[in-house]
Amino acid sequence: MIDNKIEHHMKRVPRQSTIGIHCDTSLADVISTLNEHGITGAPVINKQHQVIGFVSEYDCLKAMLKSSYHCDEPALARDVMSKDVVSVHAEDSIVDLAISMLDKKPETYPVTSNGELIGLITRQDVLHALQKNQALCHR
Numbered sequence: 001m002i003d004n005k006i007e008h009h010m011k012r013v014p015r016q017s018t019i020g021i022h023c024d025t026s027l028a029d030v031i032s033t034l035n036e037h038g039i040t041g042a043p044v045i046n047k048q049h050q051v052i053g054f055v056s057e058y059d060c061l062k063a064m065l066k067s068s069y070h071c072d073e074p075a076l077a078r079d080v081m082s083k084d085v086v087s088v089h090a091e092d093s094i095v096d097l098a099i100s101m102l103d104k105k106p107e108t109y110p111v112t113s114n115g116e117l118i119g120l121i122t123r124q125d126v127l128h129a130l131q132k133n134q135a136l137c138h139r
Contacts, residue, residue, distance in 0.1 A: 020045040020110075020117045021055060023078040027067075030077050031060050042120070043110035044081040049117050051110045053081030087112050088121065094129045101126060 019042050021030055034042060034057060041056035055077050063080040066072065087110040088097055097109070101123055111119040 018117055018119050019043075020049065020051075021077050022046075023052060023076065023081070025077045027060060027063055027075040027077070027080060030055055030080075031064075034060070039108060039120075039122075041106065041108050043085065043087070043117055044077045045117055048115075050115050051085055051087055051112060051117050053078065053083050054085045054106070054110070055081045056106075085110065089113065090118060094126055097121070098126050098130060 019033065019037055019039065021033060021042050021044050023044050023046055025033075030042075034040065041054055041059075043051045044053035044055050046052050059080045059082060063075045067075060086105055090111055090113040101107075107123045109121050110117055111121050
């Protein structure tokens with residue numbers, strides 16, 4: 001008999017390497033980091049590696065458009081980040097995250113443990129975990 005219960009927690013799902021952007025990082029470097037890692041956003045961290053914000057391609061586009069038009073001084077990550085961060089904890093359930101993703105929340109979530117950034121999890125990671133579980137159901 002196969003147990004169909006999904007027991008995956010964030011800590012058991014392979015995640016992308018920990019990509020945290022320091023709050024004092026220039027906007028140009030933020031954009032380079034997003035492009036280099038092929039991601040659409042990343043958590044912004046302080047010196048203690050705590051997540052204090054999230055910066056997305058949209059945030060960068062908006063800031064670059066404004067600063068290039070007005071020839072403003074280059075912005076920093078802390079200037080353009082969203083402070084309303086949706087993050088998950090390492091002990092959270094994949095199923096709970098999948099359900100919350102149905103509300104069209106972000107596609108990339110910072111994963112934290114004891115308040116510190118330990119990784120990122122994406123919709124693709126969640127889909128992979130659910131697909132893996134489904135394959136076990138049909139063996």
